[in-house]
Amino acid sequence: MNATASVTVRVPAKVNLQLAVGPARGDGYHGLVNVFHAVSLFDEVTVSVRGDLPPGQAVLSADGERADHVARVPLDGSNLAARAAALLARHVPGATGVHIHLAKAIPVAGGMAGGSADAAAALVACDTLWGGGTPRERLLELAADLGSDVPFPLLGHTAVGTGRGERLAPLPVRGTFHWVFALAEGGLSTAAVFAEYDRLRPDAPEPRLDPELAAALAAGDPRRLGAALANDLQPAALSLRPALGEVLDVGRAAGALGAVVSGSGPTCAFLAESAEHARALAEALRDCKECADAVTAHGPVPGAVVR
Ligand SMILES: C[C@@](CO)(OP(=O)(O)O)[C@H](O)COP(=O)(O)OP(=O)(O)OC[C@H]1O[C@@H](n2ccc(N)nc2=O)[C@H](O)[C@@H]1O
Numbered sequence: 001m002n003a004t005a006s007v008t009v010r011v012p013a014k015v016n017l018q019l020a021v022g023p024a025r026g027d028g029y030h031g032l033v034n035v036f037h038a039v040s041l042f043d044e045v046t047v048s049v050r051g052d053l054p055p056g057q058a059v060l061s062a063d064g065e066r067a068d069h070v071a072r073v074p075l076d077g078s079n080l081a082a083r084a085a086a087l088l089a090r091h092v093p094g095a096t097g098v099h100i101h102l103a104k105a106i107p108v109a110g111g112m113a114g115g116s117a118d119a120a121a122a123l124v125a126c127d128t129l130w131g132g133g134t135p136r137e138r139l140l141e142l143a144a145d146l147g148s149d150v151p152f153p154l155l156g157h158t159a160v161g162t163g164r165g166e167r168l169a170p171l172p173v174r175g176t177f178h179w180v181f182a183l184a185e186g187g188l189s190t191a192a193v194f195a196e197y198d199r200l201r202p203d204a205p206e207p208r209l210d211p212e213l214a215a216a217l218a219a220g221d222p223r224r225l226g227a228a229l230a231n232d233l234q235p236a237a238l239s240l241r242p243a244l245g246e247v248l249d250v251g252r253a254a255g256a257l258g259a260v261v262s263g264s265g266p267t268c269a270f271l272a273e274s275a276e277h278a279r280a281l282a283e284a285l286r287d288c289k290e291c292a293d294a295v296t297a298h299g300p301v302p303g304a305v306v307r
């Protein structure tokens with residue numbers, strides 16, 4: 001076992017630059033082309049040994065600046081970070097019981113994969129704490145068993161996910177992009193948004209990667225990228241939460257290069273020309289009554305790292 005008593009892992013949120021959703025599959029999932037982009041909004045997951053608990057069992061605590069979000073984090077075995085510890089413990093001989101502390105900055109149920117990020121971080125943190133030495137490829141497989149979005153925060157940067165989003169291939173990106181994220185009161189259920197998508201789009205075509213989006217990323221061109229941002233789940237998220245339309249309009253009117261709902265929402269993402277432009281956009285969005293807060297970030301950033 002690792003000589004240190006605790007391990008902290010920092011892990012990024014994601015925004016989806018393209019989310020193309022195919023028809024519902026027989027297994028309850030949808031085939032996707034999901035372009036993930038890791039941004040500089042980070043959760044920190046700290047694990048420490050609890051010798052009084054059986055291997056893989058966890059007790060949890062959470063804190064963060066936004067008390068309303070922290071209050072919605074489950075602190076029982078349903079937490080994705082606890083499920084990650086339990087799953088990994090079945091594969092690592094030196095596993096122990098753990099205390100998992102989540103320092104949350106990623107919005108909860110916000111379409112930025114905060115729970116998935118915490119699960120990825122818990123895999124890395126527990127493996128380090130327990131001295132498991134689990135190969136990265138194996139961690140990616142375990143991550144995919146936990147959820148479609150869990151493998152990506154292990155890699156970070158920018159990647160395209162196929163299958164149900166869990167099969168990843170890195171995408172080349174030049175430079176850094178500047179973002180603003182408009183946070184909403186309350187979350188949206190991912191399953192409910194996919195169900196609304198099925199209702200609105202019973203005839204969905206097979207998803208394809210947009211070559212213009214890939215070219216804009218490779219060129220590091222924010223104007224081209226802004227024009228290419230696309231999310232097939234956006235009409236479904238807007239149908240369930242019509243006020244998001246106003247938030248998108250405020251960002252566009254304030255000069256965003258692109259405006260899109262992040263994943264299943266309700267967070268909205270705005271692409272800026274520069275860090276300064278992002279700060280100005282955030283100011284404009286904070287004046288919109290439908291926007292609970294606006295935060296700036298940049299991407300791409302690396303995936304889960306031990307601090
Ligand atoms: C939509 C996306 C976009 O990145 O994320 P969020 O924006 O919610 O964070 C993901 O596809 C969410 O991934 P994740 O949150 O891991 O979903 P999972 O736990 O695997 O599945 C939750 C539920 O979402 C639906 N689901 C998820 C993935 C997929 N390819 N097809 C689906 O239909 C299913 O109803 C499933 O039961």
Ligand SMILES: Nc1ncnc2c1ncn2[C@@H]1O[C@H](COP(=O)(O)OP(=O)(O)O)[C@@H](O)[C@H]1O
Pocket residue numbers: 072073074078079080081102107108109110111112113114115116118119187188190264265
């Ligand atoms: N570690 C976690 N952090 C946040 N939410 C979690 C966590 N584990 C489980 N959840 C549950 O997962 C749901 C989705 O949360 P999250 O992953 O933040 O959002 P999204 O799927 O929209 O990206 C939450 O409503 C919460 O009930």
